[in-house]
Amino acid sequence: MxxxxxxxxxxxxxxxxxxxxxxxxxxxxxxxxxxxxxxxxxxxxxxxxFDMEFFTHSMNAIGGRDAGGGAYHAIIGTIEQVGLASVISIPIGVLTAVYLVEYGGGRRLARIVTFFVDVMTGVPSIVSGLFVFAFWIALLGFEYMGFAGSLALAVLMLPTVVRATEEMLKLVPNDLREASYALGVPRWRTICFVILPTAFTGIITGVMLAIARVMGETAPLLMTVFVTTAINNSPFKGPQMALPLFVWDQAQLPQQVAIDRAWAGALTLILFVMLLNLAARLIARLRKPVSR
Amino acid sequence: MTSETLEQGATRALDGRTRKMSTGRLGDRLFGLSAKGSGILLLVIMAAIAVFLIVKAVPALRADKANFLTSQEWNPDAAQSRFGIAQLTFGTVLSSVLALILATPVAVGIALFIAFYAPRRLADGLGYVVDLLAAVPSIVYGLWGLQFFVPKMNGVATFLHDDFGWIPLFGGDTVGGQCILTASIVLAIMILPIISSITREIFLQVPRANIEAALALGATRWEVIRMAVLPFGRSGMISASMLGLGRALGETIAVALVLGTASGISLHLLKPGGNTFAANIANTFAMAGKIGQSALIASGLVLFVITLLVNMAARAVISRRKEFV
Amino acid sequence: MAKRIEVSGLNAYYGKTRAIEDISMTIEPRSVTAFIGPSGCGKSTFLRTLNRMHEVIPGARVEGKVLLDDLDLYGPDVDPVAVRRVIGMVFQRPNPFPTMSIYENVVAGLKLNGVRRKAQLDEIVEKSLRGANLWNEVKDRLGRPGAGLSGGQQQRLCIARAIAVEPQVLLMDEPCSALDPISTLAIEDLIASLKDQYTIVIVTHNMQQAARVSDRTAFFNLAGPGKPGRMVEIDETNKIFTNPGEKATEDYITGRFG
Structure with missing residues (x-):
């Protein structure tokens, strides 16, 4: 050596x-x-x-072989269904996260909830659709409607919202809580006016990513929203359409005009989803949450 | 920004207090209860999923004249209702496991690339590129798979069959693009991001001291990874790929569009057809009668239980690791 | 197998900032050389330039010459991986591989170099662990995780791991700073017994330790506030602690620093 x-x-x-x-x-x-x-x-x-007609017309009275037609009815449906799903899942999700971070403190119930939030993340989307079908349509006897789809999407959104909010709440420094309590501010006011605003941008980012994720879901809508070719502005009455359903419907037809419509629908959907993703990340970058 | 938020918040909060002294107590209780209630509601939803699926599955299971677990038939709406989940289980497990085998090495490679090989300034951007794969809706994967990838796979399938047909997996009488292999590749692409992002997180937790220890012994970059990184990340990689498996098992639309409609159990990966739980539900639900819907719900229940078990196992591996390191 | 190190005109940078400035010194074989000086004066950085560990930090680079006998470590066809193989290193905090047993930790470096024969590995493990004064404490549990040992034992395991590959030089970066006094003493004894075979360089915060273990001592200091670190002087340890050549050294060792 x-x-x-x-x-x-x-x-x-x-x-x-x-x-x-x-x-x-x-x-x-x-x-x-x-x-x-x-x-x-x-x-x-x-x-x-990807033209004006596509965004201003429905598929009413347009057969698979006919050219033309559009996804107006599907876009309306998607916006309403996803909007309602957000209205349902965001408050429940944020409150659950508040419970886990601010009240749970390693208690048994909090540990169980945390575990099931994790498990819920893995629920296949089609299962949530079957669940809403079994509960809302088969058992309670409602008809197919946009709102049933919202329920299924809300089940899928919920764990993502909880997780994102939880992460952000954990980043809020403890001094902030203590300082507020020391001023004699009650706990709920501390949470609503000090802690949640501090974590606000982070929560918005997480919520937008969750919305982007469920916006592209097709499977749960098949058995809840069903499909329609006409414009139905009411999510509470009768079958609706949604962008992913539109793509699914048109993609299975043999005619090239239908396939072209499916591609245009896919492009629209991807633009929605990517824009939401991009916006979420921009917000996250612009205002990083307080952390140390 | 911190102190400003605190001041504003506290002022706002105290404003309310001075106006009405009792708000604190009552508000606290109400707020605490609604937070706790939301947590409980989440548990109730999980339980309800199981309960309602069971309730709605029972009528079909009662009517079933065949063995639900072992039968390969699917004719629930016939006068003599006969159906079973054997071929669905087979197709689901085969396509998902194949997807996992294809995706895991690539995903670990991506994680290593981003964590240790890519220039540091690029790392975040590259991670975002991989995350974009996760943002693409499954219906778009399905459309792309059916219109773009299946035609490409037609050629590949013929080639594999002609030149490697002696391998049983590539054998069979007919081959085509709408086969289990194609579905597995599409699934693999779809689960890449989740596996690679979790693995990357774990790799970034490898202590600097261990990496330096390996370097100081005169290890090459690859040897550092073998010595200090992979052993440290092993359980993380296992649970990441199990979460990916859970995703693949439940994936519906992409598989439903890509797979042909022929059914049956076959190990020939290139044979058009094959079926999975989720694809079967998506493809046949609209046409199904009362018992048919109930039978589909029963199969969905089985899928729910399988994914639940896989996900719980993955979480258990992760949480055991937390205690370990 | 110990070799002499000769450093001339060495500068080290982190990005644009220069961390150490124009250092030249000779490190004698089969002896212990200690680096002392206030925190942040570049002792550890300099130590890490001696086995090219400095450059693993992104943006870090080195100018100057480091000769190992007559080979330039920063020569054009020199591979840093080979340099680190010949110049071993022990770190401030004990860092055995957490997933490996005691045995596997010791042979980790040997396996890289293709030693595979069980009998040979067994022999080297015993020799290295004896060399690190750890054999008697662990010989019955070689298969147990290295991370299960006490801090002082872990540090001796790291020394065993470093000497198992029979390096020419052993660099120690404050090896006792995370240890209790008894473990520190054990390591210091070990250093004394290792210097028959190795060229040892040790960075330490503890002046008594430098006085106890080293033959020669180099004093490092900042050139001024916000300026890079530099070497003030190097001499026999005895002379540095009794009759230093520079005023700054005297101020530092007598505690009248700053």
Whole structure:
């Protein structure tokens, strides 16, 4: 061991190191390829029918073979269903997170709730649709309607909202709570006027990501919202349409005009979802939550 | 910003207090109760999912003249109702496990790339690119899979069948793009982001001291990963891929669009057809009669239980790890 | 197998900031050289330039020459991985691999270099653990996790891990700062017994420790507030502590610092 060689490890070790580098880069490339081809095909094919008629007309009295028609009824439906789902799940989700962070403090109930929030994240979307069907339509006897879809989407949104809010509430420094209590401010006012506002942007980001996620859900709507070709402005009366349902419906038809409509619908949906994602991240970047 | 928020908040909060001294007590109780109530409501919803699925599954299970667990038939609405979940279970498990096998190494590679190989300034952006894959709705994956990927896979399937047909998995009489392999690849793409983002989180927790210890012994970058990073992240990787598996098991629309409609149990991955719980529900629910819907709910219940078990196991691995390290 | 290190005109940077300035010194083989000086004066940075660990921090770089006998560690066809193989390092906090047993920790470096034979590994494990004064305490539980040992034992395990690959030089970055007095004493004894075979460089905050274990001592200081660290002087330890050449050294060792 008297001579020292500093030119590097043995050939085989260097080779393995290089190989690992190549493999790891290839793995990343492997993920980017589908993303790029997917975005490319959706934009290219979606652009064909991405026109005024698409956004101002429904599919009423337009058969699969006919050209024209649009997704107006589906866009209305999606906005209403997702809006109602948010109205239901955001308060419940935020309050649950408040309970877990501000009241739970490692109590048994809080631990159980935390566990089931995790488990709920994994509930397949179609199962939530079946649940609402079994409960709202089969048992309570309501008809297919937009609101039933909102219920199913709310079940899917709930755990995401809880998680996002919980994370943000945990970032609020404890000094802030103590300082407020020391001023004699009651707990609920501390939470509503000091803690939640501090965590506000973070919660908004999480909620927007949750909305983006459920906006693209198709499966639970199949058995709750059903499908329709006409405009139905009321989410509480009769079947509605939704953008993902529109794509699903048109994609299964053999005619090219229908496939083109499906692509245009997919492009619209992706634009909605990506814009929500982008906006959420911009908000998160603009105002980082107080942390130390 | 901190003190400003506090001051404003406290002023606002105290305003209310001076106006009406009793608000504090009552408000506290009401607010605490509604927060706790929301938590309980969440548990109730979870329980209700199970209860209502069971209640609505019972009529079909009563009517079933075949064995629910082992039968391969699916004719619940026939005069002699006969249906079972054997082929659904088979298709679901096969496609998901295959997706997991395809996705996990790639996802770990991506996590390593972002955590250790990519320039630090790019790392966040690259992570965001992978997260974008998760943001794409499954219906769009389905449409892309059916219109773009299946035609491509037609050629691949023929090639694999002709040149590697001696491998039983690639054998069979007919091959085509709308097969289990295609569905598994689409599923793999869809679960990549969740596995890679959790794995990346774990990798970033590897103590700097351990990485430096390996470097100081004269380890190459790959050897550092082998020595200090992968062993540390093992349980994290396991639970991440199990969460991915849960996702794949429940994925509906993409699989429903990509798979052909032929059914039956076959290990030939390139044979068009195959069916999963979720795809079967999506494809047949609209046409199903009363017993048919009930039978689909029964199959959904089985899917619910399977995903529940997989997810609980994944969470258990994660929480055990927390105590360990 | 110990070698002499000769440093000339060495500067180290973190991004644009220069951390240490123009250091030149000779480190003698088979002896202990201690680096003392106030916090943040660049002792540890300098130590890490000696086995090219400095550059693993993003944006960090080095200018100057470090010769190991007559090989330049920063020469054009030198691989830092090979440098670290020949110049071992022990860190401030004990850092055994948490997922490995005691045995696996000791052989970790050997396995990299392709030593696979069980008998040979067994032999080296015993030798290294004996060398690190740890054999008697752990010989019955070599399969147990290294992280289960006490802090002082863990640090000796790390020393065993470093000497198992038979390096030319052993660098120690405040190896006792996280340990209790008894463990510290054990490590200091160990250093004294290791210097027959190795060139040892130790960074320490503790002047008594430097006086006890080292043959030569280098005093580091900041060139001024906000300026990079530099070496004030290096000499026989005895001389540094009794009759230093520089006023700043005297102020520091007598506690009249600043």
């Amino acid at each position: 008297s001579t020292v060689n500093l030119t590097g490890p043995s050939g085989i070790r260097k080779f393995k190191d290089k190989l690992a580098f190549v493999a790891v880069c290839a793995a990343f490339a492997l993920a980017v390829i589908p993303l790029v081809t997917l975005l490319y095909t959706v934009i290219k094919n979606g652009a064909k029918r």
